[in-house]
Amino acid sequence: MIVTVTANPSLDRTLELGAPLARGEVQRAGTVRTEPGGKGVNVARVVAAAGLSTRALLPARTGDPLCTALDELGLPYDAVPVDGEVRSNITIAESDGTTTKINAPGVALTARDRDALVELIRAHADSAQWVTLCGSLPPGVTDNWYRAIADDLVLAGCRVAVDTSGAPLRATVAGRVDLIKPNEDELAELTGADPATLREALSRNDLEPVVEAATAIAEQIGGNVLATLGAAGAVLVTASGVWSATPPPIVPRSTVGAGDSSLAGFLIAQSTGASPADCLRSAVAYGAAAASLAGTQAPTPDHLDLPGVRVTELSGAARMS
Numbered sequence: 590m591i592v593t594v595t596a597n598p599s600l601d602r603t604l605e606l607g608a609p610l611a612r613g614e615v616q617r618a619g620t621v622r623t624e625p626g627g628k629g630v631n632v633a634r635v636v637a638a639a640g641l642s643t644r645a646l647l648p649a650r651t652g653d654p655l656c657t658a659l660d661e662l663g664l665p666y667d668a669v670p671v672d673g674e675v676r677s678n679i680t681i682a683e684s685d686g687t688t689t690k691i692n693a694p695g696v697a698l699t700a701r702d703r704d705a706l707v708e709l710i711r712a713h714a715d716s717a718q719w720v721t722l723c724g725s726l727p728p729g730v731t732d733n734w735y736r737a738i739a740d741d742l743v744l745a746g747c748r749v750a751v752d753t754s755g756a757p758l759r760a761t762v763a764g765r766v767d768l769i770k771p772n773e774d775e776l777a778e779l780t781g782a783d784p785a786t787l788r789e790a791l792s793r794n795d796l797e798p799v800v801e802a803a804t805a806i807a808e809q810i811g812g813n814v815l816a817t818l819g820a821a822g823a824v825l826v827t828a829s830g831v832w833s834a835t836p837p838p839i840v841p842r843s844t845v846g847a848g849d850s851s852l853a854g855f856l857i858a859q860s861t862g863a864s865p866a867d868c869l870r871s872a873v874a875y876g877a878a879a880a881s882l883a884g885t886q887a888p889t890p891d892h893l894d895l896p897g898v899r900v901t902e903l904s905g906a907a908r909m910s
C-alpha cells in the first residue's frame with residue numbers, strides 16, 4: 590500500500606485558452622476542467638490507476654466538493670474534517686503547452702486538525718510500503734511539520750518520500766528521508782545554486798550541476814533524490830549510482846500533475862521490485878504522459894511510452910562516491 594498525505598489539497602480548475610495569455614485583457618476559455626488535486630491526491634490517483642493499493646490522507650470536511658470529486662472517482666481516502674472549504678488552484682493552459690499555475694493558500698489547520706492528521710498517518714503507517722508527504726503546508730502548520738512526521742515514520746521503520754518546496758523542503762532535508770523529488774528550482778533553492786545557471790546548463794545538455802546538487806542532497810538525507818527537470822527529463826541519484834533519463838516525444842498540453850505523476854511512477858515501479866534505472870524510466874514515462882494530458886488527469890499504464898524513455902547510467906565525476 591502506498592499512503593499519501595496531502596496537507597493542503599485542492600480542487601484544480603484548468604482553463605484552456607486557444608490564444609496566448611494576454612495580461613490585463615478579457616479572454617474566454619475554450620474548455621474548463623475541475624479535478625481533485627494536491628500533490629498526494631494526484632500521486633494516489635496515479636497509483637490507483639495502475640491497479641496498486643493506495644490511500645490518500647487529507648484535511649477536508651464531509652461534503653466538501655473535493656470529497657465529492659474523490660467519491661466520484663472511487664479513490665480510497667480518509668479526511669480529517671476542517672473548518673473551511675478546500676482551496677481551488679487555477680491553471681491557465683495555453684495552446685502551445687505553456688502552463689501558468691496560481692495556487693491559493695488553503696484552509697488553516699488548527700492544533701486539533703494537525704493532531705488528528707498525525708493520528709491518521711500513524712494509524713496507516715503500519716500497512717504502508719511507502720508514506721509520501723506531499724505539497725505545500727497550509728496556514729497554521731509550521732515549516733518542520735513534514736520533518737517531524739518523517740522522524741516518526743523512519744523510527745517506525747516506514748519508507749518516506751517527500752515532495753514539497755520552500756521552507757518545508759529545507760526543513761525536511763535536515764534529516765533522513767528515503768526519497769525526495771525536487772524539480773530544478775527546488776534543487777537550486779536547497780543547495781544555494783543559481784536556478785538560472787542550472788537551467789542554462791540543462792539547455793546545453795550539461796547535467797553536471799544538477800547531478801552535483803542532487804548528490805549533495807542525497808548524501809545529506811541518506812536517501813535517494815529524483816530530480817525532475819521538465820522537458821529535459823529527470824536524474825536519479827542513489828547510493829549505488831546515478832542515472833539520467835529523457836522523455837519520449839510528446840505534445841505538452843498541461844504540465845499540472847506531471848511532477849506528482851513522476852513520483853507515482855517511481856513508487857509504482859519501486860513497489861514491484863524494479864531496478865533504479867527502471868524506476869527512473871517509469872517516473873519519466875509517467876511525467877511525460879501527464880504533461881500530454883489535459884488538466885490534472887491521472888495517466889494510466891496505457892498512456893505510457895516506456896521504450897521511448899532514454900535512460901543513461903552516468904559515471905566518473907557524475908557518480909556518487
Ligand SMILES: Nc1ncnc2c1ncn2[C@@H]1O[C@H](COP(=O)(O)OP(=O)(O)O)[C@@H](O)[C@H]1O
Nearest residue numbers: 772817818819820822836847848873876877880
Ligand atoms: N514539456 C514536457 N515534455 C516532456 N515531458 C515533460 C514535460 N514537462 C514535464 N515532463 C515530464 O514530467 C516530469 C515532471 O515534470 P517537472 O516539470 O519536472 O515536475 P514539477 O511539476 O514537479 O515541476 C519530468 O521529469 C518529465 O518526465
Ligand SMILES: O=P(O)(O)OC[C@H]1O[C@](O)(COP(=O)(O)O)[C@@H](O)[C@@H]1O
Nearest residue numbers: 626627628678724725846847848849
Ligand atoms: O501544494 P502546492 O505546492 O500548492 O501544489 C498544489 C498543486 O500542485 C499540484 O499537485 C500539481 O503539482 P505538479 O504539477 O508539481 O505535479 C496540483 O494538483 C495542485 O493544485
